[in-house]
Amino acid sequence: MQILNPMLYTHNQEANKISSILLFLNFVLNGEEKYKEYLDGIISEAVDLVKGEKTIFDISKDNFSIITKLQEYGQESIKSIDKAKIEKIDYQNIKKVLEQSSLEIA
Amino acid sequence: MNNKLLQLNFSQLESAWKKSKNNLYSDTKKISYHKNLVDLFNKMKAEDFLGLSEIETVERSRVIDFFFISITFLDGSTVSQIPFEIIKCLEEALTDWVDEHDDFIIVTSLVKGINAFSFDTRLTFGDYYIIIEETYGIKFESKLIQINVPETLTRDYLANVALYHELGHFIDRKYRISEILTKKLIFDFRAGKFHIKFYDYFPFLKGADPQTFVNVLFSHFSEYFCDLFAAQYVGKSLGIYLDYITKGNPNHSNSHPATSVRVDVVSKFINGENDVLMDEILSVVVLASRKELKKRYKEFSSTDFENLIPVEINSASELHYLFVYGWNLWLSDWNEFQKVNEMAFPLSPNQIYEIINNLIEKSIGNYIVKTNWEKYKDVSAS
Numbered sequence: 490m491q492i493l494n495p496m497l498y499t500h501n502q503e504a505n506k507i508s509s510i511l512l513f514l515n516f517v518l519n520g521e522e523k524y525k526e527y528l529d530g531i532i533s534e535a536v537d538l539v540k541g542e543k544t545i546f547d548i549s550k551d552n553f554s555i556i557t558k559l560q561e562y563g564q565e566s567i568k569s570i571d572k573a574k575i576e577k578i579d580y581q582n583i584k585k586v587l588e589q590s591s592l593e594i595a
Numbered sequence: 596m597n598n599k600l601l602q603l604n605f606s607q608l609e610s611a612w613k614k615s616k617n618n619l620y621s622d623t624k625k626i627s628y629h630k631n632l633v634d635l636f637n638k639m640k641a642e643d644f645l646g647l648s649e650i651e652t653v654e655r656s657r658v659i660d661f662f663f664i665s666i667t668f669l670d671g672s673t674v675s676q677i678p679f680e681i682i683k684c685l686e687e688a689l690t691d692w693v694d695e696h697d698d699f700i701i702v703t704s705l706v707k708g709i710n711a712f713s714f715d716t717r718l719t720f721g722d723y724y725i726i727i728e729e730t731y732g733i734k735f736e737s738k739l740i741q742i743n744v745p746e747t748l749t750r751d752y753l754a755n756v757a758l759y760h761e762l763g764h765f766i767d768r769k770y771r772i773s774e775i776l777t778k779k780l781i782f783d784f785r786a787g788k789f790h791i792k793f794y795d796y797f798p799f800l801k802g803a804d805p806q807t808f809v810n811v812l813f814s815h816f817s818e819y820f821c822d823l824f825a826a827q828y829v830g831k832s833l834g835i836y837l838d839y840i841t842k843g844n845p846n847h848s849n850s851h852p853a854t855s856v857r858v859d860v861v862s863k864f865i866n867g868e869n870d871v872l873m874d875e876i877l878s879v880v881v882l883a884s885r886k887e888l889k890k891r892y893k894e895f896s897s898t899d900f901e902n903l904i905p906v907e908i909n910s911a912s913e914l915h916y917l918f919v920y921g922w923n924l925w926l927s928d929w930n931e932f933q934k935v936n937e938m939a940f941p942l943s944p945n946q947i948y949e950i951i952n953n954l955i956e957k958s959i960g961n962y963i964v965k966t967n968w969e970k971y972k973d974v975s976a977s
Contacts, residue, residue: 502716509657509722515650523729545775546882551720553771557778 503554507591510555514584518577529575532567532583535559539567559583562590596652601644604659612636615666618673624700624737625672631733632665638731654726661723668702668718668741678703678749680959684918685742685762687911688828692766692886700737701762705746710840712757714764715741740765752955753925753948756829756836756918763824764817770884773816776876780812781805792871796856798847814850819860820876826861827891828915832922834858865890892916900924900951901931905958917958921951 510531513524530549535556537543548556559567563586570579616633620626639658647655670676682701690696699719706713718739728734742761748754767773783789784805794801797815799808825833834857841854851857863870880888893912897920899905908914925947932950933941942950 502720505717505721509726512650512653512657513722519650524725527725527729545771545778550769550771550883553774557774 504591506552506554507558507587511584511587511591514580514587517580518584528580529572531555532559532570532575532579533572535563535567536570536572539564555587558590559586562586596649596656598645598647598652601647601652601656601659604656605639605644608636608659608662609640611663611666615670618669620669620672621674621677621679622700624697625669625702628665628700628735628737628739629669631735632662632669635662635727635731635733638733654730657723657726658730661718661721661727664715664717664741665739668704668715668739671704671744672702676703676705678744678755680956680963681744681749681752681755681758683959683963684828684914685758687914688759688762688891689740689765690911691891692884693769698737699740701740701742703742703744703749705749706743707746709745709747711743711745712761713743714761715743716765716768717741719765720768750952750956752918752921752952753832754836756825756832756922759825759828760821760833763821766824766884767817767820770880770886772820772876772880772883773813775883776816776820776879777809777813779875779879780816781809790871796852796860796872811849815847815852816876818851818857819872820880822857822861823864823873823876823888826864827888829918829922830865830890830892831858831861832919834861835922835926864888892919895920898931898935900954901935903932903936903950903954905954905961908958908962914959914962917955921955924951 510528513528516523517525517528531552534543534548534552538545538548538556538560545553545557563583566579566582566586612632616636618629620629635658639655642655644652644655682703685701686696689699689701693699704715718741724735724738740762742758744755744758780789780793796819797805797808797812799811805812822833822837838854838858841851844854847853847856860870860873862868864873877888880886891912892915893910894916895906895913897906899907900920901924906917906920908917929942929947932938932947
């Protein structure tokens with residue numbers, strides 16, 4: 490029924506979501522606190538998912554595609570993150586993972 | 596990104612906003628949303644765009660995108676434009692599926708094209724609200740659920756059964772139902788637990804790795820779910836219309852399953868039959884949303900429309916059944932109209948069309964007035 494092709498639409502939505510998160514990461518990597526809390530929430534859930542402390546049914550549905558993408562493409566980087574102390578290198582690694590995954594959906 | 600281009604974009608917005616800033620709405624949630632837009636516009640107007648850094652420019656450009664989409668939909672949802680009655684029915688369905696339903700506003704954009712029903716997720720699920728709150732300190736209490744409605748069909752309640760399907764896309768996206776179904780199917784396939792009956796619904800998977808078709812699978816799951824979502828409220832009516840507008844296409848496309856298969860799944864759901872695909876969707880829906888796909892309309896029997904009067908609706912579940920009632924009447928032989936009203940000549944199809952749609956609209960309108968009155972009565976009594 491949709492006028493918009495759902496596949497193309499989902500693809501655009503996903504690309505849009507990744508580009509927002511990359512923008513937020515750039516702010517944090519520039520030393521700004523803005524968006525840090527929001528990003529940390531996403532990263533914490535990705536850690537929980539990778540470590541099996543949460544399932545895909547429990548994670549935030551708002552950031553579902555980002556969290557599952559981090560699980561899919563960044564298992565090793567995510568696993569090593571300390572949720573209580575997320576470091577600059579962690580944000581950098583996440584940025585790399587998302588940039589890589591966005592190339593694959595492009 | 597060039598700051599001068601951001602200024603250009605904001606100038607475009609300023610011109611568009613001149614037309615929309617005086618919009619009038621019928622409900623407080625839209626009025627509040629609009630007030631936030633006024634506030635946002637004034638704060639942006641006071642900014643020096645040329646002094647922004649590269650990432651701030653990208654950020655502001657996103658806010659302008661948000662503003663443009665918002666006014667596109669709010670322009671179609673003013674007092675004079677909004678198809679008020681159908682929105683009420685969709686709001687009732689939304690209440691069934693979203694506990695925090697007050698956080699959302701269903702808005703419509705009237706679009707060209709007779710089959711151009713669609714759901715737009717950009718403002719519902721995008722990160723715009725976070726950017727605006729962090730950058731300008733403005734918090735939008737409600738997000739927009741944007742539904743595109745063909746402008747020629749806003750008051751066609753037979754065709755508007757499609758809007759229940761479109762609302763289904765919002766529910767699907769909110770709970771990630773199709774995404775989970777797709778991931779689960781691929782996981783089950785790799786674990787050797789793939790049910791052979793699934794080939795009936797996804798014939799393109801024969802001899803293939805499902806991962807290769809991940810996007811097609813997602814789209815097809817999405818359509819199946821939305822059909823079932825609509826069927827909860829309007830039974831088989833959507834299938835009847837769908838079969839016509841897709842010319843009964845027996846083949847699937849990359850975005851949609853074959854219509855005949857979709858109609859069959861809905862039929863099994865309404866008839867309470869078992870089905871591998873349906874059972875899979877039903878179980879994932881419960882896990883993902885804590886809600887249940889089930890028949891949510893209440894059948895009634897009436898000859899009111901043949902007597903040219905609205906039906907008295909007593910509950911939301913009867914409200915949804917009005918669409919089925921209208922479809923049943925449209926598909927009947929129409930003799931009763933002539934007989935009951937002692938007409939010398941039979942009514943033309945267009946007259947029947949107008950009567951059914953007007954009476955559905957009036958029945959919904961009366962229900963809205965009645966429920967509002969009961970609400971006010973309760974408030975003033977307490």
